[in-house]
Every structure is written in C-alpha cells, then in structure tokens.
Amino acid sequence: QSSTTAPKPDGEYDYIVVGTGSAGGAVIHQLAKTGARILVLEAGRNDDLEEVHDSRLWGAALGTDATKWFETTPQNHTDGRTHLWPRGNVLGGTSCLNAMIFARGHRSDFDSWAYDGCYGWSYDEVLPHFMAMETFEPGGEGRGDSGPLFISQPQDEFKHPGAQAFMDSCAALGYKETPSINSDRMSGQAWVDFNIKDQRRQSSAVAFIYPVRDQINVTILTDAPVTKLNMSGTKCTGVTYLHNDEPVTVNASREVVLCAGAIDSPRLLMLSGIGMANDLKSVGIDTVVELPVGMGLQDHILGGGPNWETKEAVPVSHYNHSEVYMWERSDSRLPAPDTTVLYVSVPFASTGHKLDYQNGYCVLSGVNRPHSRGYVKLQSSDPFDAPVVEANYLKEEQDWKAYKWSTELAREIGNSEFYADVRKREALVPESGKMTDAEMRDYLSKSVNTFFHPTSTCRMGVGEEAVVDPELRVRGVEGLRVADASIMPSITTSNTNSPSMMIGWKAGDMIAKNA
Numbered sequence: 118q119s120s121t122t123a124p125k126p127d128g129e130y131d132y133i134v135v136g137t138g139s140a141g142g143a144v145i146h147q148l149a150k151t152g153a154r155i156l157v158l159e160a161g162r163n164d165d166l167e168e169v170h171d172s173r174l175w176g177a178a179l180g181t182d183a184t185k186w187f188e189t190t191p192q193n194h195t196d197g198r199t200h201l202w203p204r205g206n207v208l209g210g211t212s213c214l215n216a217m218i219f220a221r222g223h224r225s226d227f228d229s230w231a232y233d234g235c236y237g238w239s240y241d242e243v244l245p246h247f248m249a250m251e252t253f254e255p256g257g258e259g260r261g262d263s264g265p266l267f268i269s270q271p272q273d274e275f276k277h278p279g280a281q282a283f284m285d286s287c288a289a290l291g292y293k294e295t296p297s298i299n300s301d302r303m304s305g306q307a308w309v310d311f312n313i314k315d316q317r318r319q320s321s322a323v324a325f326i327y328p329v330r331d332q333i334n335v336t337i338l339t340d341a342p343v344t345k346l347n348m349s350g351t352k353c354t355g356v357t358y359l360h361n362d363e364p365v366t367v368n369a370s371r372e373v374v375l376c377a378g379a380i381d382s383p384r385l386l387m388l389s390g391i392g393m394a395n396d397l398k399s400v401g402i403d404t405v406v407e408l409p410v411g412m413g414l415q416d417h418i419l420g421g422g423p424n425w426e427t428k429e430a431v432p433v434s435h436y437n438h439s440e441v442y443m444w445e446r447s448d449s450r451l452p453a454p455d456t457t458v459l460y461v462s463v464p465f466a467s468t469g470h471k472l473d474y475q476n477g478y479c480v481l482s483g484v485n486r487p488h489s490r491g492y493v494k495l496q497s498s499d500p501f502d503a504p505v506v507e508a509n510y511l512k513e514e515q516d517w518k519a520y521k522w523s524t525e526l527a528r529e530i531g532n533s534e535f536y537a538d539v540r541k542r543e544a545l546v547p548e549s550g551k552m553t554d555a556e557m558r559d560y561l562s563k564s565v566n567t568f569f570h571p572t573s574t575c576r577m578g579v580g581e582e583a584v585v586d587p588e589l590r591v592r593g594v595e596g597l598r599v600a601d602a603s604i605m606p607s608i609t610t611s612n613t614n615s616p617s618m619m620i621g622w623k624a625g626d627m628i629a630k631n632a
C-alpha cells in the first residue's frame with residue numbers, strides 16, 4: 118500500500134469524505150457547492166492512466182495498480198471455486214474500472230426500499246436525483262439535460278453487428294425492444310446507455326470531482342488510506358490515515374462520510390469497533406456500537422457459459438464490447454425482471470471453464486434479483502489484512518432457477534439464425550447441444566462468475582438488520598454516515614454504478630440540507 122507524500126492538510130474541516138468512487142465522487146460534488154470545508158481521503162492512486170480513460174481499454178485497467186483484488190471463500194455451489202473481486206484503487210474508485218453500462222434500476226427496487234421504511238427512497242423520490250446528475254445525449258422524458266455526468270447510447274454508424282444480431286434474435290423470440298434501459302420499461306432488449314463521451318470514460322472523478330477539485334474549500338489527497346474512524350464514546354470525531362507511512366489524525370467538525378465501497382466501508386466500521394460484538398471480540402477489537410455490519414452481502418451472478426467459436430475474427434467493438442442487454446422475468450408471475458442476458462463481442466468464460474480458441478462471441482446470463490446473501494468479516498485487526506468475503510452464490514434454490522432460465526435463453530439467442538453466418542460451433546456443451554439435468558447443473562456451477570456488483574453490507578433500514586437509517590446515519594453513532602453501494606437494503610436489478618452514484622448524490626443533498 119502506497120502512502121501520500123502531499124503536503125499535510127493543516128486546516129480545519131467540516132467534513133471528511135473517505136473514498137472517491139461512484140458514490141464518493143457524487144457526495145464531494147454536492148458538498149463542495151455548499152462552501153463547507155471538505156477533506157477527501159482516497160486510498161488509491163491518482164487517475165492519470167490511459168487505461169482508465171479510454172473506454173475501449175476498460176479491461177486493461179484491471180491489469181494496473183488502479184485495481185486491487187479481493188477474493189471470496191471457496192463457494193459450495195460454484196464447483197468449489199473462489200472468485201476474484203476487483204475494486205477501484207484510484208481517484209474515481211470502481212467507476213474507473215467498470216464496463217460503463219449505465220442502468221438506474223427497476224422502479225420496484227427503490228419502491229421496495231421505501232416500503233420497508235426507507236422513506237425518501239421510492240422511485241419517484243430518487244428519480245429527481247438521477248435526473249439532476251446526468252446529461253442524457255439523446256434526451257427524453259424522465260432524463261436529465263444539464264447534469265455533470267454525460268450519458269450516451271451507441272450511435273447507428275458504430276453499432277456492432279453481433280449486437281444487432283442479438284436485438285434481432287430477441288425480437289424473433291417474441292421479446293419487445295425498449296428504447297432505453299432507463300426508460301419506464303426496463304424489461305426487453307435495448308441498446309444500452311453508457312457513461313461514455315467521445316470514447317472517453319465518464320468516471321465519477323471526471324464527471325463529479327474534476328469540476329470542483331480546484332475550489333478553495335476542497336482538499337483531496339490520493340494514496341491516503343484511512344485505517345480507522347476515531348471515536349469519542351459513540352461520536353465519530355474524525356479519522357486516522359497514513360501520511361508518509363505515518364498515522365495522522367484529522368478531525369471533522371461536522372461529519373465523516375464513509376464512501377469506501379461494499380467491502381471497505383464495513384471493514385472500516387468493524388476496525389473502529391462498530392460491528393457484531395462476538396466477531397469483533399474474536400479478532401481482539403472492543404465493541405463501541407453493536408450493529409450487523411458486513412451482513413447481507415449480495416452480488417449479481419454473471420454466467421460465462423454460453424460461448425461460440427466463430428469462423429473468423431469478430432469485429433472489434435467501437436465501445437465496450439457489450440452494447441446490448443435484455444432484462445427479463447424468469448417466471449411470468451414476477452412483477453419485475455430478475456435476470457439479464459447480454460451479448461459480448463469477445464469470448465468470455467469463468468475460471469471453471471477453458472476455451473480453446475481465439476475467435477468467438479458469447480451471450481452472458483445474469484441473476485439480477487438474487488435471494489442468496491453472504492457477508493464480509495474481519496480476519497484480524499490489521500487494516501491491511503484481507504477480509505473474509507462469503508458470497509454464498511446460489512445458496513437459495515430460487516437463484517438456481519433464475520440462473521438456469523437466463524442461461525437457456527442466452528443459449529437460444531447465441532444459437533439463433535442471426536449468428537448462422539459467423540458461428541462455427543457452440544463451445545463447452547456436448548455436440549448434440551443437449552444436457553441431462555445433472556450435466557446442466559454442473560455446467561451452470563462451473564459457469565458462475567461475478568457481475569462485480571457487491572452491495573448491501575451496511576444496509577439502510579429501520580429494523581434490526583439496518584446499519585444506517587434512511588438518512589444514511591450510522592445507527593447509534595453521532596457524526597458518521599455511509600454513502601455507497603453498501604447501504605442498498607437489497608441489490609438493484611440493474612448494474613450498480615448508476616444507483617451508487619445516485620446514493621452519493623442524494624447523500625450530498627441530505628447532508629447539505631442539514632448543514
């Protein structure tokens with residue numbers, strides 16, 4: 118872990134924001150406008166790396182020091198494999214690594230949060246925040262036209278032929294196209310919205326932090342890992358972070374806002390004595406406030422089974438290799454989609470499978486309303502020790518059903534006539550294309566990959582499961598909020614960048630209102 122050598126912050130700060138990811142960037146943007154004195158501490162590096170900015174290089178950013186890696190425990194239902202979870206370690210956090218699909222979520226995601234007591238978080242109430250933060254290039258009802266985050270769609274002249282074949286296959290199977298994944302109807306096949314402007318990534322750093330970083334009230338340190346939240350009784354007074362490898366204490370006169378993401382936010386809370394007493398005791402930490410920190414972890418599965426070898430090289434995507442998605446219901450009795458399928462213009466398999474060719478395409482299959490939940494726990498009281506990450510993929514039978522349904526749909530799409538000219542053969546399945554139930558279960562468990570969407574480890578709510586209240590204040594603690602993907606009571610149906618940004622934006626507004 119590197120440590121900052123920038124001049125030490127010597128001022129007084131109203132707010133300390135820990136982490137500059139999807140949510141943190143939006144918090145900083147909104148708080149900066151208030152004129153309050155803000156210190157931003159980011160553990161990772163600066164974002165001066167081409168791999169982070171060129172949208173076509175997104176996979177390459179994973180091979181740089183802008184990425185750090187967590188690993189799950191061996192998973193019972195994924196053939197005993199562990200799964201690597203990359204996270205952004207850079208100004209802009211994981212918004213600098215992600216595939217740039219911009220999907221807000223289904224109306225029912227937010228309505229269910231509100232129904233469970235998270236007042237202020239229903240779809241109608243979060244929509245103005247989604248709208249305020251964006252400028253949607255094509256425009257339209259329910260979309261923003263003056264926010265700092267630029268959102269576009271693939272342009273006709275650059276659309277990928279394999280993506281077009283996906284749209285045609287879905288239509289031929291009877292599914293209805295939707296104009297945008299962020300329109301009133303999320304279900305159906307669509308050309309995606311993405312946070313890309315002129316082949317450049319709109320990370321939360323570029324969109325939210327750059328416009329305010331030179332303001333006199335904003336101090337930003339990168340390479341400044343926070344190791345602990347400082348507590349005086351049950352009040353959070355500030356943080357300790359590493360400066361020139363030395364621990365330094367800084368105070369916040371108003372609040373500390375924790376935006377370290379779904380693994381590191383619960384980790385920092387637990388390291389500071391906020392967590393489950395028995396677990397903390399087992400690693401030698403005294404409990405200050407007992408809360409179910411780390412519990413409730415969710416992630417989407419992204420299955421990498423359905424792959425096809427092609428006769429020739431597949432054209433290179435002008436964008437991010439995944440220009441089309443379809444969200445659908447695995448059971449027509451469901452009120453909202455619980456699965457996704459998406460075309461990718463390169464081969465992609467999980468660690469459970471090996472592909473023995475270069476040229477190909479795949480149709481990935483996702484479980485987007487998972488019932489399974491896991492946890493994050495500390496392994497020790499050392500802030501740099503890896504945490505225990507138990508994903509519990511496919512623990513609940515309902516998730517198997519949804520996964521099987523979406524994988525079968527993905528196979529149907531990839532085997533359709535619309536790929537007949539380019540397809541050589543389907544990989545990873547018997548030549549007949551048919552599998553027994555046992556073979557299918559084996560294929561599915563080997564295909565499981567993460568969608569890279571961990572959430573819900575510091576859940577917002579009003580009951581015993583809640584770590585933060587609907588204003589995102591840590592329950593029973595003064596001067597401390599959490600604002601990032603960890604606060605989602607349940608994971609959104611969508612990919613998680615857009616809702617994380619909204620959470621940060623809304624948090625900034627809520628804090629500013631109380632200031």
Ligand SMILES: Cc1cc2nc3c(=O)[nH]c(=O)nc-3n(C[C@H](O)[C@H](O)[C@H](O)COP(=O)(O)OP(=O)(O)OC[C@H]3O[C@@H](n4cnc5c(N)ncnc54)[C@H](O)[C@@H]3O)c2cc1C
Nearest residue numbers: 136138139140160210211215216217218343378602612614
């Ligand atoms: C490979 C990949 C592809 C993805 N693709 C998509 C996609 O296409 N669309 C989509 O919507 N989502 C996608 N996601 C998921 C999405 O990017 C994340 O859900 C989202 O960025 C989470 O935001 P966050 O604010 O919660 O956390 P993060 O963005 O991870 O931010 C946390 C920040 O806190 C910092 N931090 C952590 N610990 C400390 C500490 N101790 N001190 C100081 N700072 C600290 C980190 O360095 C980081 O900058 C993808 C993710 C990955 C990894």
